[in-house]
Every structure is written in structure tokens, then in C-alpha cells.
Amino acid sequence: MANEVRKDLKYTETHEWLKLAGKNAKVGITDHAQSELTDIVFVELPAVGKVVKKGDELCVVESVKSVSEVYAPISGKITNVNKKLEDKPETINTSPYDDGWLVEIEVDNKAEINALLDAESYKKIA
């Protein structure tokens, strides 16, 4: 079973990943999450400009038989969403950390990022 955990990312206990680039952070679901869900067939993305709080429902990822919520790892404004997933949701399965990213969030509070899990800690639960 695929279970890649990347060193340069931050993680949540609910299997989201976050990558900081300047004042924005990219968010997706981990390799572990996609391999558990298998066959992702639909992604409901949020509207750009929406403001989320850490722990809010960010979007919904559906496999053939399941509906899963993705939670915001940090608070902030959504500045970009991965529109390609609307036509090719399976990209999350094939490339969870690169082409399969979900949203970009403008970081509100850097301390929230520091509080996330590092790769070593996430490996223990993935």
C-alpha cells in the first residue's frame, strides 16, 4: 500500500498535508489517505475568497462508496483551488502531493503551521 510521507510537508492527524510557499500554503490529502479511500471520483471545491478557520470543512472528497470531509489545517482565506480536479479527481490518487493538491490558503497565523505534525510524527499514524 502506498504510504509516502514527504519530509518537506506538514501534516494533520486527519490526513491533510500543507506546504508553505511565501505567504500562501498549499493543502492536499496524504498518500495514506488517498490509498485508503481509493478511486476518488468527485471533489467538491470551495469558492475562492472564502475564509476558513482551522478545523473547518474545507472541501469534500468522494470515492465510489464514501464521502469524506477534508478539514482546513490552518485558518485563512482561500486564494486558489485546483480546478483540474473537477474533471480529473483521480489525480489525487496518482499524485496526492503534487498535481493532486486541493486549495491554496493565505496564511493568517504562522503559529498554526508550527503546531502541525512534522513528517516523523505523521509517519507514526499513517
Place this chain on the structure above:
Amino acid sequence: MLNYGYCISQPGKIMVSRSPLYELQKKLGARFTEFAGFEMPIQYSSIIDEHLTVRKSVGLFDVSHMSNVWISGKDAMKLLSLATVADATKVSEKQSQYTVILKEDGTIIDDTIFMNLGDKYMMIPNAGMNTIVTKWLNDQAKKHKLAAKAEDVSKDFVILAIQGPKSRETLQKLTDLDLNSVKFFGCEYAEIAGVKCVISHTGYTGELGFELQINPTKKAEIVFNKILEAGKEFGIKPIGLGARDTLRLEKCFMLAGNEFHGGRTPLEATLGWTINWEHDFIGKDALLKQKEKGGFERITCLQCVEKGVPRHGCEIQREGKSVGIVTSGTLSPCLNVGIAMGYVHPDFRQEGSILDIMVRDRPMKAKVVKPPFVPKDWAQTN
């Protein structure tokens, strides 16, 4: 997140049982789910992959969660005619019959297949329905003074389903019985891979297929492995309940826990075609009344015209007004669009009508279509 549960309502939850093939399935990479009191494989590779394998070639299912009931005695035929909507006198030896068992009020207790094996009948009620159905049949026999007995033997049987266009070729390698002689809905005692069983030309996928009732259960592993070996050249795969559900839904077959939940009649479930009105059966008066009165909601097939996946329990609306409810929904692996079955008010189920399926409080447009969603020759043309 991570919700890989099987979204389904369960008929009578009991202690969790495992198939005798559990350890073998675990070795084959199965992920398990609890369904109607059984821990069964939900998927091996992936639901879409398994689904397409069955449509295009052949797949092997363990469906031991389904029940087995022997019905015997000199009035067995009379009991079946009384307790199901089928006229059992019309079901000759080596034939099986899909039917429903009703309460007096016309609502469905279970849908089932019974097989006429000559010396006795074998009935296959749904998972977790063995106790209820067996008791019901014995109660009716007693009440109507019939010399017939129903015996729950679910634990004595492993049930395998081998389904797909290459199923006959695969299975033929393992038996001297000419499988071309087993007609659609035919059934008989046979020997498969040296193991005695009951074979029937039946299934729940809409593809060419066979089902095997294997006793004793310890012999099932031999049969399971031999079938996988025989089907290797066709790319056979073990298939989980996830694909079983999507395969049946593309063909608009009913799932007891979903489509019959909450006391539905066969007229509502669009199973009127199973009813033989020329004989007397339990629930007939109620059905005649319902038929005369009309105006009842019926199972309707909806194909989404927007992206999204309809699910069990989603409300169906027309211009903001509730007109029905989804009983089963999924993404169709063959069509790559959302499909659903649900009960819809009679005024709104005309073919071609556009209705809204409410998913997370947002309307998703879907069109009323004629069943099945996926035609018989799909694999040949795709």
C-alpha cells in the same frame, strides 16, 4: 476525514460473523467491511477496477453472507406458492425463480430466489434475513396446515458467484457438466473442482454468471482457488461487495436493505413483473387494493446530468418541492456519471423529466431514465 464505510442501512444487526474464506481473502489483499452482521471483503484492488473486470471478463465473489434455507415436505410447493408472489407449480425441477415474500399488508419481507432441486427447494434470502424468513415460512406452514418445513442452513454453506462474459469458459474447465445446458435461471446439483455443490445460472451483476452453493464449507477454499486458477488466462480477480453494489445498481437491481427499507410493496418497488396474479398468495388482497387506488410512489431511475454523486437518503425535489428520496446512489464506473434509484411521486417520474437530487443542500440535476443504466452489450461496445 477518511470515511470508507459502506453507506447502507442494515436489516437487523446481529453479532459479526466471518466467511470461512476470511483468512484466504485477507491474504489476497481484501479490505473488509461489516454488512448485515458479516465482515466481508468490500474491495481488493479498487471498486472501479473490480467492476470493469466483471463487465469485461470475469470476477469471483464470496457472497456467503446471503442465507440458505432448505424447504422440504410434500407441501413445499404449496408453501412457496402461498408465501411468495410466484406460482411454484410453474417452476419445474432444475429451475429457479426470483420472487418476493410479503406480509399480509403487501409489504416486502425479503426478495429471494428459490431453486427447485427435485427432492427439495433451496431458498436464498438476503444477508441477516435467515431467521426471520425461516420462522415466517414455518409459521405460515403451520397456520395453513401444510406439510412443509423450512430449515435455516446458512452456516452450512459458502456461496460463490462467478460473474462476467468469461465466467462460463472459466467454470467449464472445472466440471464435466455441460454448462451450456444450464439455462438462465437453471439450477442443479453438480460437481465443481471435485466438490459437490448446487450450481445455478444466476447472479446480481447483469452479466453472464453462475452461483455455487458449497457444503461442507471447508471445501470452499479449494473451489475458490481452483476458479481463480482457471480464470487466470482471462484476468480473473476476486471481487468485493463494493463492486457488487455498483454492478447491481447499474442494472437497477434492488438491494433489500435500501430499496425495501421501511415497508415497501412490490408495486412500489417496480417488481410487479414478478407477481403471478393467477394464484393466491399472502399479501395479494393488499396489492390489489393498492393497484386499484394507484397514486403511489415508485422506484425511479435517475441519471445525473451534472457532476456529483447521489447517495442513499438524498432528497429528490422538483422546483424546490420534495417529490421523492434516493434509496441507492453511486458513481457509475461504466458511464462515469452519478446514478441513483429512488422512490418518486407518480406525477414526476416520466422518462426524460429533470429532477433535483439534493446533495449537501445543493440541487444536482438528474434525468429520469428507463432501466437499466448500463445495457447488456456495454462491454462489447466500449
